[in-house]
Amino acid sequence: xxxxxxxxxxxxxxxxxxxxxxxxxxxxxxxxxxxxxxxxxxxxxxxxxxxxxxxxxxxxxxxxxxxxxxxxxxxxxxxxx
Amino acid sequence: xxxxxxxxxxxxxxxxxxxxxxxxxxxxxxxxxxxxxxxxxxxxxxxxxxxxxxxxxxxxxxxxxxxxxxxxxxxxxxxxxxxxxxxxxxxxxxxxxxxxxxxxxxxxxxxxxxxxxxxxxxxxxxxxxxxxxxxxxxxxxxxxxxxxxxxxxxxxxxxxxxxxxxxxxxxxxxxxxxxxxxxxxxxxxxxxxxxxxxxxxxxxxxxxxxxxxxxxxxxxxxxxxxxxxxxxxxxxxxxxxxxxxxxxxxxxx
Amino acid sequence: xxxxxxxxxxxxxxxxxxxxxxxxxxxxxxxxxxxxxxxxxxxxxxxxxxxxxxxxxxxxxxxxxxxxxxxxxxxxxxxxxxxxxxxxxxxxxxxxxxxxxxxxxxxxxxxxxxxxxxxx
Numbered sequence: 001x002x003x004x005x006x007x008x009x010x011x012x013x014x015x016x017x018x019x020x021x022x023x024x025x026x027x028x029x030x031x032x033x034x035x036x037x038x039x040x041x042x043x044x045x046x047x048x049x050x051x052x053x054x055x056x057x058x059x060x061x062x063x064x065x066x067x068x069x070x071x072x073x074x075x076x077x078x079x080x081x
Numbered sequence: 082x083x084x085x086x087x088x089x090x091x092x093x094x095x096x097x098x099x100x101x102x103x104x105x106x107x108x109x110x111x112x113x114x115x116x117x118x119x120x121x122x123x124x125x126x127x128x129x130x131x132x133x134x135x136x137x138x139x140x141x142x143x144x145x146x147x148x149x150x151x152x153x154x155x156x157x158x159x160x161x162x163x164x165x166x167x168x169x170x171x172x173x174x175x176x177x178x179x180x181x182x183x184x185x186x187x188x189x190x191x192x193x194x195x196x197x198x199x200x201x202x203x204x205x206x207x208x209x210x211x212x213x214x215x216x217x218x219x220x221x222x223x224x225x226x227x228x229x230x231x232x233x234x235x236x237x238x239x240x241x242x243x244x245x246x247x248x249x250x251x252x253x254x255x256x257x258x259x260x261x262x263x264x265x266x267x268x269x270x271x272x273x274x275x276x277x278x279x280x281x282x283x284x285x286x287x288x289x290x291x292x293x294x295x296x297x298x299x300x301x302x303x304x305x306x307x308x309x310x311x312x313x314x315x316x317x318x319x320x321x322x323x324x325x326x327x328x329x330x331x332x333x334x
Numbered sequence: 335x336x337x338x339x340x341x342x343x344x345x346x347x348x349x350x351x352x353x354x355x356x357x358x359x360x361x362x363x364x365x366x367x368x369x370x371x372x373x374x375x376x377x378x379x380x381x382x383x384x385x386x387x388x389x390x391x392x393x394x395x396x397x398x399x400x401x402x403x404x405x406x407x408x409x410x411x412x413x414x415x416x417x418x419x420x421x422x423x424x425x426x427x428x429x430x431x432x433x434x435x436x437x438x439x440x441x442x443x444x445x446x447x448x449x450x451x452x453x454x
Contacts, residue, residue, distance in 0.1 A: 002336045009343030016347055016370045020354040020363055032366050035347075039373050042340075046380055047390050047403045049228035050145040053220075054415045055376075057233045062240070062319065063369065063419050069326045070426040074433050076362060097353035104345045108378070113337030114386030121383065121404035125391070129398050144391035144402070148409035160413040167420030171427035228392065232416050296396050315416070322423050 005045060011038045025076040029067045036060035124152060140292030141225040141301035149230070150307045154275065154286030161268065161314060168318040172325045206248035213241030221312035225301045231311030238316035243323045257324075260317045267313035274303050274310070340381055347374025361432065361439045365425045372418045376411050383407030 012035050019031040036059040043052035070076075127134040128144055139147040149157055217237035224230025275286035283289065288302030299305075351371025358364045383404030391398075391405040433439055436447045 002339065005336055006339050009339055009346075012343060012373075013346050013350070016350045019366050019370060020350065020358060025362060028363065028366055032369055035370065035373060039377060042377065043380065046384050047388060048145075048380060048408045048411075049390055049392070050143070050230070051376075051380065051408050051411050051415070053228050053233050054412050057236050058415050058419050059373070062236050063422055065240070065323070066326065066419070066423050066426060067366075069323070070362070070365075070429065073326060073426075073430055074362065074439065076439075093356040094353060096356070097349045100352065101345055101349040104348070105342060108341045108345060108381075109338060111341075111382070113341070113381065114384060116382060116385065116404070118383065118385075118404040118406070121402075121406045124405060125398070125402055128393070129400075142393040144398075144405040145408045145412065148405050149412060153406075153409060156410075157413065160417060163417055164420045167417070167424045171424045174424075174427040174431055232412065295393055326423070326426065 001045065005042065008038045008042045008045070011035075012042075025071060029064065029071060032067065033060050033064035036063060120152070124148060138292075139288055139301055139304065140295060141304050142296050143225055143227065143230075145228075146225045146230055146304060146308065147301070150304050150311075151286070151288050154307070157311065158271065158275070158286070161271070161311065164315065164318060165264075165268070168322045171322055175325045203248045206244045210241050210245050213237055213244070217241055217312070217316070221309055222298070222305060224308040224312075225304045226296060226298070231308040232315055235312040235315030236319060238312065239319035239323065242316070242320045243327075247323075247327055257321065260321045260324075264314055264317035264321070267310045267317065271307060271310040271314070274307055278303075337381075340377070344374050344378040344381060347371065347377065350374075359441050361429055361441055361444065364441075365422065365429065368425065369418070369422060372414075372421075376414055376418075379407050379411050379414070 015031040015035040015038065019028045019035065022028050022031065036055060040052050040056040040060060043049075043055055123135045124144060124147070127136045127138040128147070130138070136152065139151045141147040141151075217234045219234070220229040220237060221231050221234030224234070278287040278289045279285050281287075281289055286307075288304055288307075290302040290306075292302050293300035348371050351367045351369075351374060354367030355364055355371065358367055383406065385401065385403045388401045388403040389399035391402040391408070429439065432444060436444050438444060438447075
């Protein structure tokens with residue numbers, strides 16, 4: 001359990017840094033949803049299936065959908081701004 | 082974006098590192114894995130049927146649901162109000178934006194003009210909608226027995242309702258009137274269910290139907306009903322929000 | 335050991351989020367930073383209710399397990415996540431308006447344009 005938690009925390013931190021420093025906005029959005037996914041698995045590990053389900057459906061699913069729609073709405077998905 | 086890496090402002094960085102150094106020892110001093118639980122202990126004792134438990138049992142197999150809807154029901158009502166405010170605010174901002182700034186459309190020429198997302202997505206969306214609706218309703222109705230509930234199922238229902246019209250014409254088909262009717266009705270029903278408890282002499286939002294057998298579909302009193310209302314309200318709100326976010330591309334192109 | 339790892343992860347997410355919030359040059363990245371900081375706060379709240387050896391607080395086959403994790407923080411995090419997405423959508427809506435009005439999302443340019451408008 002400790003190893004899995006360490007792996008997930010590392011994935012989350014790397015995804016967070018990537019989301020803020022990467023050049024492409026698309027990479028940033030994908031990293032943010034990767035962070036939500038790792039957080040979902042961590043919640044399962046912490047014996048909270050309810051919260052994991054919410055984070056998976058609402059955070060990783062709907063949140064990423066909103067961010068992806070924002071990419072096209074704000075015209076950030078082609079080239080640098 | 083490239084100057085993001087080059088030009089580093091040191092003061093905020095120093096501040097955040099300092100915040101981290103402050104927070105980390107503070108949290109590491111907390112007892113991990115055997116933290117004291119006061120309210121949780123009461124709720125668990127009531128659920129386990131311990132003699133002399135402080136609070137009454139609710140009869141839901143999922144204790145998180147009983148906390149969300151019974152012990153902290155007022156909190157959930159406040160949360161629904163916040164979600165409503167956020168969704169309404171977003172819709173208002175986006176709508177007034179498309180109406181007021183319609184004259185300088187030349188700024189938006191980069192926005193996609195083709196909304197047709199392809200045959201594959203179109204057919205898949207049509208076929209997925211009933212399945213997604215079924216899964217969403219299942220998640221909502223079993224919220225008091227298994228992980229899940231109104232919030233999660235509501236999101237699934239919202240996406241299921243939104244998907245086919247999004248695939249075809251950019252999300253413009255969803256009727257705003259129907260959505261707001263569903264949302265208002267669900268919110269009002271939630272409050273009415275709470276008020277009935279008040280009328281019976283209990284505190285607001287106390288579950289009041291028969292508790293039934295633990296683990297049955299029709300159990301835990303009004304909790305499944307309340308979660309159904311939460312699911313409808315969340316689903317309608319988020320479907321409207323997605324529609325607002327998607328529809329403007331069509332208007333401006 | 336597990337506690338140290340998880341608490342460090344939560345604090346790291348909060349710190350990264352706040353740092354990104356105050357020093358991102360693009361407003362869209364500020365929204366992402368908000369999402370990251372919120373994830374860290376949720377994880378922190380979850381850790382407060384975790385109990386080693388505790389079971390999921392759901393009855394299986396008609397009876398509750400003897401040792402359970404605390405359900406109260408779980409319920410609070412559940413509502414916090416949903417509110418977080420609402421806030422995220424509101425922020426995106428505001429960004430759409432900013433983009434429509436000023437044509438850019440670079441923080442310095444938007445700030446300059448806003449100040450110009452205020453001083454007019």
